[in-house]
Amino acid sequence: MDLRYTDAVPTDAEREAVDALLGPPPSGWEGAAERTDKDLRWARGGAAAAKDRRDQLLPALHAVNDRVGWISEGALNHICRRLTVAPAEAYGVATFYSLLSVRPRPAKVLHVCTDLACAARGSAAVCADLTERLGAPGTPAEGAVWQESPCLGLCERAPAALLLQAGTDPADTAPLPPPAPAAGPVRCSAVVAPATAPGLVTAVRAPLEAPVEPPAAAAVPQAGDPALVLLRRIGTVDPASLDDYRSTGGYTALRHAFKLGPAGVIREVLDAGLVGRGGAAFPTGRKWQATAQQADGPHYLVCNADESEPGTFKDRVLMEGDPYALVEAMTIAGYAVGARQGYIYLRGEYPRAYERLDHALRGARTRGLLGPDVLGQGYAFDIEIRRGAGAYICGEETAIFNSIEGQRGEPRSKPPFPVEKGLFGKPTAVNNVETLVNVLPILERGAVAYAATGTETSTGTKLFCVSGQVDRPGVYELPFGASLRELLDLAGPPERLRAVLLGGAAGGFVRPDELDVPLTFEGTRAAGTTLGSGVVLVLDDSVELPRILLRIAEFFRDESCGQCVPCRVGTVRQEEALHRIVDRTGAAAAQDIALMREVGQAMRDASICGLGQTAWNAVESAIDRLGVYR
Amino acid sequence: MTAVPLQPPRRLVTFTLDGEETRVPEGSTILDACRSAGRDVPTLCQGDTLTPKNACRVCVVEVEGARTLAPACSRRAEPGMTVRTDTERARHSRKVVLELLASSTDLSTTPRAAEWIEEYEAEPDRFGTDAARVDEQPKVDNDLYVRDYDKCILCYKCVDACGEQWQNTFAIAVSGRGFDARISTEHDAALPDSACVFCGNCIEVCPTGALSFSSEFGMRAAGTWDETAQTRTTTVCAYCGVGCNVTLHVQDNEIVKVTSPHDNPVTHGNLCIKGRFGFQHVQNRD
Secondary structure, X not given: OOOOOOOOXXXXXXXXXXXXXXXXXXXXXXXXXXXXXHHHHOOOOHHHHHHHHHHHHHHHHHHHHHHHOOOOHHHHHHHHHHHOOOHHHHHHHHOOOOOOOOOOOOOEEEEEEOOHHHXXXXXXXXXXXXXXXXXXXXXXXXXXXXXXXXXXXXXXXXXXXXXXXXXXXXXXXXXXXXXXXXXXXXXXXXXXXXXXXXXXXXXXXXXXXXOOOOOXXXXXXXXXXXXXXXXXXXXXXXXXXXXXXXXXOOOHHHHHHHHHHHHHHHHHHHHHOOEOOOOOOOEHHHHHXXXXXXXXOOEEEEEEEOOXXXXXXXXXXXXXXXXXXXXXXXHHHHHHHOXXXXXXXXXXXXXXXXXXXXXXXXXXXXXXXXXXXXXXXXXXXXXXEEEOXXXXXXXXXXXXXHHHOOOOOOOOOOOOOOOOOOHHHOOEEEEEXXXXXXXXXXXXXXXXXXXXXXXXOOEOEEEEEEEEOOOOOEEEEEEOOOEHHHHHHHHOOOOOEEEEEEOHHHOEEEOHHHOOOEOOHHHHHHOOOOOOOOEEEEEXXXXXXXXXXXXXXXXXXXXXXXXXXXXXXXXXXXXXXXXXXXXXXXXXXXXXXHHHHHHHHHHHHHOOOHHHHHOOHHHHHHHHOOOOOO | OOOOOOOOOOOEEEEEXXXXXXXXXXXXXXXXXXXXXXXXXXXXXXXXXXXXXXXXXXXXXXXXXXXXXXXXXXXXXXXXXXXXXXXXXXXXXXXXXXXXXXXXXXXXXXXXXXXXXXXXXXXXXXXXXXXXXXOOOOEOOOOOEEEOHHHOOOOOHHHHHHOOOOOOOOOOEEEOOHHHOEEEOHHHOOHHHOXXXXXXXXXXXXXXXXXXXXXXXXXXXXXXXXXXXXXXXXXXXXXXXXXXXXXXXXXXXXXXXXXXXXXXXXOOOOOOHHHHHOOHHHHOOO
């Protein structure tokens, strides 16, 4: 591989940021400031060396973006030299992710959510007010720039905003007293939710003084209820304390797993009837069994924590409120599938979840619960967190692999399936956060006791993310089989309910006269809708549905990776048609509805992955079930 | 004629193609089976020398029991599979995909596009006059070839040919995403400032004419490009001792472009800058 770079050189800060991640460059071949005589007598690099380090590309891009706020040509050159990556490819990766920028911009970027739940709770007014105070989105003011953002996963406190400030990592200066403000910008993030324009301007001016976020438990209205299973620790234990975790039954499931052996663990999970909670509802035990049986190695475990479905925030609450549970569950899953390395692919917009998980991983390592000899059982396992960088598509299981490997986060075509060829081309089990956490009660109480909750084919409990026009939005845990009405009664439904969006942007709408639909996989399927990832977005009649549909179409158009034609162009045509009929009904809308049906059918049939295949679901259900343009 | 080395024998897979029992060597794709059975399935992004990327989705077929349609170019035939290539569902998707492509890009130089648009009764105009288009101006930044991304359907073939599948130069990649995704050099630099080595292998694989010789681009602009008046002569490149085959395309006694036979077991259609672009001396008549 003969790589060619431009003449642009990195600044000291950019060089430091990359070298802090990768260590000092060993020679001039890898981007050391000077080439020594010795460098001229040997050559290195080549395709093999490049392949080994390619997975550091996204972390390196993050490192520069976190330090400077954007990635210059010189910084990109330096990263490419360090990792033996072609600059065109690195540019292609950097421009794929919305949190990264290859154009100069201020160090402070304010992301204001305008997605479904926030739109239903007045984000448009916040944006209008903000435009008056700070100027139009995308124009720098006060050393910051604000932009509209897809769902930030803070729907229970909508409307929400997230401020990210580039600078030095506070951890770099940790041994010293608190960094002096004069020392320059310090990397930080601030969540402002519920957001108001004046509050956002204050946060922009002094991000470090922004009000502290409420604890994760604030998102769990049922907190403290003894009937809770997955949420039982949230609000009752300190998420930063491993001792708290252990004193409330933590790590008994892992001990039990070691007694059962890997095959025994898989048998329990199969018997419990656990199916994936990420939306596809695939039997977890079968996935683990198929991975464990592969002769090729090593095996990998990937936790899908890229929760980006508009209206979904349950995984964030779990990770922020009970991080050790995920660490323990992943250790059990890794043991079952024969993996020595696990990855948490965490969405980039969750700084607090990152901090909590990182803390939990370090705690577990110190106490021998991760590392070369877990619990003295001779099993070596460790977990690494990989941050996404703003791409909904990276929640697709094969797009995660590409993203971790340092490629553009485009989905791969299946077959081959991940259990056969997944991360780094090796057998991989991919599970969602909620799915993994379910493994703990299965092992603590036994498969039979677990399966006694719920219905025959939907066993256990389910987390629901209730947002929109309800009195008590938040994450609710209910046994499978409860009806939508029961769930809404807990959350306090609006007086004049217009519709409920079930399953998120890829899901479907339910009418107020359909609230008795049982919340199970089979029940929602029979009713022609889906549970998806557990989104329950409640809309009253103050909401203009055509605008919500437009927002859904805009979301899919924005988030399409662009790889296949039905999705890349189809999502654009869908949005155009919805724009044309936004204020029309009846015959005036009929032609465009027919057009959308045709395009929608082709997207569903011919797209490579679930994004394109589901991009028409919610709009179709709004037309057919709610009669929105009638 | 080019010598084609024999492949090791492969087991046969039996499956049903459009109601007929079909046997193909193990590892064959559904498209291979269709072609050997003489059935026409439209393809745009599929290339005979590259691993299919299955990005365009015009070759989709119906596989019994599958929730979605499958791309014939990359789905391998499996024993017992039942495939239908010409169902209403498959035809509908092909029609819409052709409409989506033709309404957003310029397919005027894409071989067979017009024929398929007619066959599938596609109406690209029905998305209205305001339908978003790629809308790119041709990039003319060197004397050898032109990039006209208004004609690009993002099939990834040039990226694969420039990258690890053939050339290992990695001068271009896909940047951006969604409808804004484009084939691009690093920081969108001009080709002479990029890593490009001007082998022209990307032009060789481009299925739409988005990449073309400057000679062809100029003649098309002048209205003098006439493929029916061209002769093709395959000969051996005289620049070095490797002996690559070059096919000279000649119109009015002038070489207008150079390609290379894809079935050549040494080059598979690939050339270097000299074989591809170094033909001026042949017609230097001073």
